[in-house]
Amino acid sequence: MTTTRRPTIADVAHRAGVSKGSVSYALNGLPGVSEATRQRILSAAAALGWQPNSAARALSGTRVGAVGLVLARPARTLGAEIFYMQLVSGIELALSRRSVALMLQVVEGVAAEVAAYRRLAAQHLVDGVLLTDLRTDDPRVAVLAEVALPAVIVGGRDRLPGLPRVWSDDAGAMRTVVRYLAALGHRRVVRVAGRSDFLHTQIRTAAFHATADELGLTAQSVNTDFSGLAATEVTRSVLSERPRPTALVFDNDIMAVAGCGVAREMGLDVPADVSVVAWDDSILCELVHPSLTAVSRDAAAFGMHAAEHLIALLDGRHVDDLQDVSPTLVVRGSTGRPSSDRAV
Amino acid sequence: MTTTRRPTIADVAHRAGVSKGSVSYALNGLPGVSEATRQRILSAAAALGWQPNSAARALSGTRVGAVGLVLARPARTLGAEIFYMQLVSGIELALSRRSVALMLQVVEGVAAEVAAYRRLAAQHLVDGVLLTDLRTDDPRVAVLAEVALPAVIVGGRDRLPGLPRVWSDDAGAMRTVVRYLAALGHRRVVRVAGRSDFLHTQIRTAAFHATADELGLTAQSVNTDFSGLAATEVTRSVLSERPRPTALVFDNDIMAVAGCGVAREMGLDVPADVSVVAWDDSILCELVHPSLTAVSRDAAAFGMHAAEHLIALLDGRHVDDLQDVSPTLVVRGSTGRPSSDRAV
């Protein structure tokens, strides 16, 4: 265990025959040093294997070189876990290219979430943060403003002053889904939605009803906690109504699978008797029988873009809201013409 | 945006009427300050809302207050993503109780993985790290020793000097699985394993064959990349052999589901013609039809224990290898007596 002392800028300065100040300028690409000197310093740093000490940098008032992500503990729903993991993957990819580290915190409950952001700011652990799953009257927005922590919203709904966001067009995707179902001949559609306080739930629900109204469909939506259990209950109740809806749109993959199970239990065929659409495509949707028609988006790319946006913000560049690639509808085996329609 | 200056120990010292040094001693629970003074300092700190500046602490040579976790980018296998997310959840829970932050890096490829650990050490970004998915001749082990970064292994196989590990008894779980299948009357069993360079794959494969030999079963195992596609091919080939194996043990949930699909495709019933066992239980195993018999472990608890172990190590406490709660076999609908046996 040779604990060789890590080289500092003093070592680099000595080797290059300049002062510490010059080294700092050269290494940070700042003016104030001739090109020849810069090259000499750079090769000295490389030769010594110098790496910046992030603590020293942070203490000198500049960048910490890390950004934070606080996740509410995934509610054991398959979909959420996969989505988060891919989102984090994408975020990391973008950050590591810029040598920025990711400080991850997984917490339970809103209070812990707010406390986490406060701590990240108070201890100067990060330069900025990413915000996901925005809610109605989200307390985090005020806290971030209070502690002056730069942030980028992933998803969200509204244009917030000082809080740029990277979003994808959930409303448009929902319009596509409803139009697709209407084109197949469905007249009674139900949306099994997630938590009503999540803005993305609200966006989808609003688009669902607006499009259904526009097309003259009878639409209904029910909120759940995103769990398979809740979906089971809701589906059972909804499919017992008369006239029975012929298409169900679920807010995640696991609820869709649970819903299919209930339909089968009730002696209904998917898609002959009931069509099923899942939101957030995953391998699960491809694996089950019938495979599930789903709304698909690239979570990793979404995360990458959000991270790049945050870096731009931290660099002092002007950043505006950014619309990411829109989710697409992937048609598989769980949707088709309603049987009543066929009978005609 | 009131950017009030964050209180420092100088402010606390001033308010409590003592020197900065005393504040440091009091706040860190060190001797060298009377109990009365300590209390005065503590309440002054609380009144000012003081929080330690981690950069300053790190620069003074003590703890950074963060540990690192580098994950090889999950190979888009459902099981891995869920397992990692739950592992991270558990790690975080343990760390946050001790106000230690988690530095997460998601990388692709072995080279990037090694580079990530080097960087974490060189920039003094973390006090220690957690190591998962240990492989044969894992290059990370040497690197960690070289950069003198304290680490705890999650899983693993061997007792490594200076690298304590938290592990669960995969071999024992595999023995249980094989004995269970033998008790049902199976005589020809196949293991569809993951990557052969992963130690946990090797452990399970070894236990699989040892137990099968012991019980006089005919056993075979095939390595894959953990993907559903690979499982499809392997299962198709294996189920075409004569005599046909009557039980398959898959190394993750997604491969098990893919395998069931192949069996159905070939006109075989699960479990009447082929029994299927999955490793790493997940909601997926409960959702499919038939539901999957699976080996289940608490990834979150596993992560918690590993994090606690690392903290103990960093505290300078003596830590030994720790055996976590053993995985359990959850019997569901995908396993039963082989039909040939029934016919007897």
Add this chain to the structure above:
DNA sequence: CTGAAAGCGCTTACAG
């Protein structure tokens, strides 16, 4: 274009 110096907020021997 370059050098010397102060300062970031803490910790830690070292004197009293």
Add this chain to the structure above:
DNA sequence: CTGAAAGCGCTTACAG
């Protein structure tokens, strides 16, 4: 038990 001071490795005005 307490105080004054040096030092961690950087950045950044400030002089030359």
